Amino acid sequence: MYFAALAIMIYFLIFSFLPMGGLIMAFQKYKIVKGIFGSRFVGLDNFKRFFEGPYFFRTLINTLRISLLDLLFSFPAPIILACLLNELRGQKFKKTVQTITYMPYFLSTVVFCGLIRNFTDSRGFVTQIVNSLGGSYESMITDTGAFIPIFIITNIIQTIGFNSIIYLAALSSVDQELYEAAKIDGAGYWKQWLYVTLPGISSTVIIMLILRMGQIMNVNYEKVILLYAPSTYDVADVISSYIYRAGLQGGDYSYSTAVGLFNSVIGFILILIANMISKKFSETSLF
Amino acid sequence: MKVKETPGRKIFRVVNVLFLTAISFICLAPILYTVMASFSDPVSLINSRSMLFWPAGEITLSGYELVFGNKSIWKSYGNTIFYVTAGTIVGIFATSVAAYIFSRKYFAPKNFCMLLISFTMLFNGGLIPNYILISRLGLIDSRLVMIIPGAINVFNLIVLRTAFMGIPDSLEESARLDGAGDFCIFFRIIAPLSKATISVVVLFIAVAQWNSWFLPSLYFNDRDLFPLQLILREILIVGNMSLTNASSDVSSQFSIYTLLIQYCTIVVSTLPILCIYPFIQKYFAKGVMIGSIKG
Structure with a gap:
């Protein structure tokens, strides 16, 4: 048993902690032939290059813009869907809507x-429909104005059904007697929703929100890389996609490691803050 | 007891049903379009500018003929099936062994180990150091790269460990008195009692394997090793034209067939998942719940 435990820890040592050690190259001028131990130490030069270069501002703003807008729109969407489904009386219709709205989640990202x-x-x-409604797009996906709306709306479509599962579960655990009591007190449907339903699911909502807050620096970069084009880099290029281009396509290893380290540190701090807030308000914390 | 509905409530009900129908339609539209497009006449499809509720032009199967005749699609399909199977078996085995050990009360350093492991979930070396590690280990263009480095996902580990810890100790103690070893305890007691959680984790691993394209795109140069998603990326995103090289008589008309082939490939590659999914739907729901309980 201790042998198996040792094997598992060695596995993590190699595949998780060794790359962390590799972060040293962010402070080096890394050359493949020389390796981590032979490369020249350059201090914070790589970070300086990033902070002073044109990409720092652009990628940081894009990351935050996409993340926050996504949070604003695609976070509440499944909550609303769950509440609307909860109001339905016909179980068959409810099941059908659920099954259909889960479907996009099972399409692969590609x-x-x-x-x-x-x-x-x-x-x-879609371009034709938007144009007939008054838009004037040659091609929407390569348009800087349309990229972010497309990104966020499609995020909603893909995840709304699946993410509503958890809220539906929370809704079903709200005590039915509370509704009866509210009715007797003369509360209409709207008031019942406001004073019974909403408080009933608020702890779930808060936990999910905090989890999302910690993810702000982790924009869905796989989707960005698949969707963006040079014409939309101005709004679509986020830190992670920039690391991918500069590092693996451009071969600038040390520099993009430094950019990645910057991103991870900010992300790590955000998770810690989110966890702290969570502890304070809902007495639930992740760790 | 029948409560009389207010007019406002009635209106709400109608609007609600209409709204949910609209949402369902929006979620279904991409899939419906894809299926209809895949049976369309290639030229009509190119000229089509609207949502398809029925195949454009005459119904044809020519796209499917091209896709089925395409070797790289089948090759990658086989690769993906291998990666999903092997990755899932190795993954669930390694993850449950780890979860079992770190959930045993008498395993003294369990909390320290979990602390270290959980840290890797919050902070990691990032893209480039990982890439360099994989290439130094000689895993570039090796099938092992799909199986070994991602074998233990920390989130899955925590989910399984939480489930294993919920099993009463008394069961294990009495089994030990009867002379059962760790192996026996795991397979006879722990695994059967956490079947639901284990199946959810199996599902998570399998779906992640099926969908993964980013890491394989970094680690594979050899097209013979590509998983399906990478071939799909070539066809759908990059618009690779080498697809029909196999059947040269149509390659001259390739530009006509590009779109048709795209939709047929999507159907062929996605159909298995969409067919299985209604059956595994309930497990997914369970999985989301388990993940949140942990939170």
Whole structure:
């Protein structure tokens, strides 16, 4: 047993802690042939290059903009869906809506992004619909103004059903007697929702919100990389996608490691803050 | 007891049903379009500018013929099935062994170990150091890269460990008195009692494997090793034209077939998942719940 435990710890040592040690290269001018131990130490030069370069401001703003807008719109969407489903009397209709809205979640990222690109390019039917409603897009997906709305709306479509599961569960555990009591007190449906339903699910909402707060620096970069194009870099290029381009496509290892380290540290701090707030308000914490 | 509904309530009900129908339609539309497009006539499809409720032009199967005749799609399909199977078996085995050990009361350093492991979930070396590690280990263009480095996902580990810890100690103690070893205890007591959680984690691992494209795109140069998602990316995102090289008689008309092939490939690659999913739906719901209890 101790042998197996040792094997597991060695596994984590190699695949998780060794790369952390590799972060040293953020402070080096890393050369593949020389390796971590032979490369020259340059202090904070790589960070300086990032902070003083044109990409720092752009990628940071884009990361925050996409993250916060996504939080603003796609976080409440499943809560609203769950509440509306909860008001339905017909179980069959409810099940059907649930099954259908879960579906987009099961399309892989590549397939989903492929569809988004096809539907919103110059020939796509979504572009045609938007244009007939007064838009004037040649191709929406390559338009800087349309990229973020597309990104967020498609996020909502893909996750609304699946994320509503947890709120539906929370709703079903609200005590039915509370509704009876509220009715007797003369509360209408709206008041019942406001004073019984909402408080009943608020702890779940708060936990989910805090979990999301910790993820602010982790924009869904796989989706960004699949959807963006040089024409939309101005709004779509986030820190993670920039690391990917500079590091793996551009081969600038030390520099992009430094950018990555910056991103991880901010993300780590955000998680700690979120956890602290969570402890204070809901007496639940992640660790 | 029948409560009389106010007019406002009635209106709300109607609007609610209409609204939910609209949402369902929006969620269904991409899938419906894809299926219809895949049976369309290639030229009509290119010229089509609206949502398809029925195949555009004459119904054809020519797209499917091209897709089924395409070797790289089948090759990658086979690869993905291998990665999903092997990755899931190795993953669930390693994760449950770890979860079992770190959930045993008498395993003294369990909290220290979990602390170290949980830290890796919050902070990691990042893209480049990981890439360099993988290449130094010689795992580039090796099938092992899909199986070993991601074998233990920390989140899954925590989910399983939480489930294992919920099993009363008395069961284990009495089994030990009867002479059962760790192996026996795990397979005879722990595993059967946490079947639901284990199946959820199996599902999580399998779906993650099926969908993964980013890391394989970094670690594979050899097309023979590509998982399905990478071939899909070539067809859907990059718009790779080498697809029809196999059947040269159509390659001259390739541009006509591009769109049709895209939709047929999506159907072929997604259909298995969409067919299985209604059956595994309830497990997913359970999985979300377990994840949140942990939080």
